[in-house]
Amino acid sequence: KQEVTQIPAALSVPEGENLVLxxxxxxxxxxNLQWFRQDPGKGLTSLLLIQSSQREQTSGRLNASLDKSSxxxxxxxxxxxxxxxATYLCAVRGDDKIIFGKGTRLHILP
Amino acid sequence: EAGVAQSPRYKIIEKRQSVAFWCNPISGHATLYxxxxxxxxxxxxxxxxxxxxxxxDSQLPKDRFSAERxxxxxxxxxxxxxxxxxxxVYLCASSGLGDRGxxxxxxxxxxxxxxT
Numbered sequence: 001k002q003e004v005t006q007i008p009a010a011l012s013v014p015e016g017e018n019l020v021l022x023x024x025x026x027x028x029x030x031x032n033l034q035w036f037r038q039d040p041g042k043g044l045t046s047l048l049l050i051q052s053s054q055r056e057q058t059s060g061r062l063n064a065s066l067d068k069s070s071x072x073x074x075x076x077x078x079x080x081x082x083x084x085x086a087t088y089l090c091a092v093r094g095d096d097k098i099i100f101g102k103g104t105r106l107h108i109l110p
Numbered sequence: 111e112a113g114v115a116q117s118p119r120y121k122i123i124e125k126r127q128s129v130a131f132w133c134n135p136i137s138g139h140a141t142l143y144x145x146x147x148x149x150x151x152x153x154x155x156x157x158x159x160x161x162x163x164x165x166x167d168s169q170l171p172k173d174r175f176s177a178e179r180x181x182x183x184x185x186x187x188x189x190x191x192x193x194x195x196x197x198x199v200y201l202c203a204s205s206g207l208g209d210r211g212x213x214x215x216x217x218x219x220x221x222x223x224x225x226t
Binding site: 031032034036049091097099100103 | 152201215216
């Protein structure tokens with residue numbers, strides 16, 4: 001059974017710093033992995049989707065990597081801004097089953 | 111392009127009452143998902159439709175939850191009767207083949223349900 005873990009559960013960093021969020025999964029037989037952000041009281045906003053054949057995807061200040069063999073994905077945020085404060089979730093898709101992690105709550109300190 | 115629409119945004123009911131949520135996916139998206147998100151947790155998939163057929167409903171509590179997607183477009187999720195532990199945000203998402211590859215999910219704003 002697939003399990004998805006995100007550590008740490010919460011993170012506070014000063015504005016301007018680069019940071020890395022982690023997502024690990026137990027079953028490497030996945031189709032893709034998707035990163036989302038969720039603002040309080042809102043739905044999820046898609047950030048990046050990495051197919052199983054890809055190693056990384058980039059969008060603006062965001063870069064997501066995927067290492068299936070080790071069961072890990074990272075989301076790199078460059079030059080963090082207060083507007084990046086949100087909860088970041090990863091979701092793994094395999095055999096038509098989609099499993100989410102519990103998320104990392106990120107707070108960027110002005 | 112319009113996003114995923116959901117209604118209502120908030121609902122408060124008493125236990126043992128029934129409630130229904132509505133979702134309209136992005137136009138042309140064949141796949142529709144309903145998730146339950148309890149405070150502090152990641153979303154849990156309840157049911158996935160491909161057009162109007164069910165792909166996965168293994169985590170749907172079928173004794174009290176039901177969902178349908180008539181004509182392969184809009185969908186409704188119903189809870190009857192509701193329990194206190196059903197208090198959560200119910201999220202609808204849809205997906206179709208996109209520019210960045212298949213199965214990218216787009217979420218609606220969710221419906222926050224409080225059962226008292």
